[in-house]
Amino acid sequence: TLMQSYSDALKGADVLVAERGAMIKQVTGALTNQAHHQFLVSVDGSDYSHRAFEACMDLAKGKDTVNCMHIWSSTKQLDDFPAKLEPKAVKQRYETELTGTISKKRWILTWLDKQNEPTKDFLAATVNKLHHSGNVLISRAVPDIMVVGYTGKKGHEGVMGSSCEFALRNLHLPTVVVKYPVQPKPKRVFIAAVKSTACTLPYEVALALKKPCDSLKVLWVYDEDAEVDKNLAEMKEVFEQDIADRGELDAEFLAVRNIGGVTVTDIIKGKCEEFECDYLVAAPSDNSTDLTSTCFHLLENMTCNLVIAKKA
Numbered sequence: 001t002l003m004q005s006y007s008d009a010l011k012g013a014d015v016l017v018a019e020r021g022a023m024i025k026q027v028t029g030a031l032t033n034q035a036h037h038q039f040l041v042s043v044d045g046s047d048y049s050h051r052a053f054e055a056c057m058d059l060a061k062g063k064d065t066v067n068c069m070h071i072w073s074s075t076k077q078l079d080d081f082p083a084k085l086e087p088k089a090v091k092q093r094y095e096t097e098l099t100g101t102i103s104k105k106r107w108i109l110t111w112l113d114k115q116n117e118p119t120k121d122f123l124a125a126t127v128n129k130l131h132h133s134g135n136v137l138i139s140r141a142v143p144d145i146m147v148v149g150y151t152g153k154k155g156h157e158g159v160m161g162s163s164c165e166f167a168l169r170n171l172h173l174p175t176v177v178v179k180y181p182v183q184p185k186p187k188r189v190f191i192a193a194v195k196s197t198a199c200t201l202p203y204e205v206a207l208a209l210k211k212p213c214d215s216l217k218v219l220w221v222y223d224e225d226a227e228v229d230k231n232l233a234e235m236k237e238v239f240e241q242d243i244a245d246r247g248e249l250d251a252e253f254l255a256v257r258n259i260g261g262v263t264v265t266d267i268i269k270g271k272c273e274e275f276e277c278d279y280l281v282a283a284p285s286d287n288s289t290d291l292t293s294t295c296f297h298l299l300e301n302m303t304c305n306l307v308i309a310k311k312a
Contacts, residue, residue, distance in 0.1 A: 065108065066107045145174050189215045201311065
């Protein structure tokens with residue numbers, strides 16, 4: 001990657017900026033150049049999953065499509081579940097919700113009877129184009145963005161559910177984790193936490209999710225290191241130039257030096273609170289899908305909804 005070594009400093013600042021700017025253009029082409037996106041939201045009838053549905057509907061724009069998916073079992077007794085969690089009731093609820101909100105061409109209901117198979121296997125089969133029992137491929141368009149509730153129907157407020165954790169660890173696409181109800185507002189704030197010009201996926205995902213009226217802050221937290229500090233001006237120029245090239249974009253690049261004694265998580269959390277952030281977009285790690293301890297710490301402690309930017 002371009003940030004692996006500082007020997008490239010000999011090439012000159014102008015060449016570096018051009019190369020890094022080209023890398024941003026290359027990386028952001030996947031999602032941001034699409035005319036529309038397909039969202040997949042997992043619902044189970046619980047209040048927590050309904051938060052995810054409401055967030056999904058709030059994020060979907062233009063010609064985006066929404067695939068509302070419910071995985072249930074015809075072999076399990078639901079005597080202990082309230083009536084609203086029964087598959088028929090869940091289906092009726094979301095058919096009504098979707099019909100009254102967006103065009104029929106823009107939504108799909110995916111009702112899957114898992115029978116005795118684990119829910120997680122079906123979830124992986126749908127999203128990652130894998131085969132489930134009977135070697136039958138689920139024939140649905142692969143989504144661009146997954147939306148899940150932080151807590152499941154069997155969980156407790158503030159505790160990550162097993163389906164959410166599975167999705168974050170195993171599904172290969174950006175995942176919106178909804179902890180808090182969507183607040184109707186004319187302008188939302190997105191913060192994309194980037195790590196280098198070689199890892200701009202949070203920036204790409206934030207651009208894909210934000211609406212024209214929304215605000216975007218591109219946040220870079222860097223250590224007190226002479227070599228990294230030397231590249232601050234170049235990092236700043238790359239992102240500011242890319243923002244400028246996009247025209248009418250309410251966005252700015254923010255660089256925050258970590259002077260020690262404060263964790264990266266605390267710095268990011270502080271900036272999110274300062275700007276009253278609605279969605280924080282962060283990546284697991286450079287060029288990887290493995291979640292870091294920082295990601296889990298953010299998920300547990302942030303007071304806004306999060307988007308984990310994973311590669312499709």
